[in-house]
Amino acid sequence: MVMLYGIRNCDTCRKALKWLESAGIEAGFHDFRRDGVPEARVQHWLQTLGAEQVISRRSPTWRKLGDADRARVDTAPVALVQEWPNLIRRPVLEDGGDVVVGFREAEYAERFGGGAA
Template sequence: MTTTLYGIRNCDTCRKALRWLEAAGLSVTFHDFRRDGVPAGRLQEWLRTLGVDEVLNRRSATWRKLDAAQKQRAEEDPAAMLREHPNLIRRPVLEHGDTLCTGFRESAWREILGKDAP
């Protein structure tokens, strides 16, 4: 089963999630939004499957720095805004087979990945 972690390499939460996955013995592909960009097709799937509220991180420092017009644009066309500002994507994004989730919550990840997780 393929496991891909999407995020930003220097994000503390992404680094913690990578260490946790490696400790679980999983082979993980890491996709860095800054280096590799935001995959448009995957982003559309995340928005469709999880919804804007789960993918768009309105608690981020980047969100707080946006002006009202930019925030309105994010509500009207979230995919375009998330491609333009990948820091607005709730990180990390975990794809494990057909399972998809955002954020690093050990309890949820244990359930998704099964008993072999640390």
């Protein structure tokens, strides 16, 4: 089973969940707002993809941060996203050991062999 991490009311997360369901792919969902940001998962994502892929510097939340918080992206990125979960690009899909950030239908179709029905 694949695992999708995000925020339940995020349009992109909903699109990804709907795509997975229509493709017959069983997926769990972890809501950052309701369930928190799992430290071990974020560390894995950062090690696998890097902060540039995981943390959105174009988000409204990023623009609201002060310079001290923005500097934490280099010094304490896990703590930063645990405090500000909206900074994580969504959704984050874990499929085995692979991590994919964002939802692009073509990428999901290639990964899961085909596409949504």
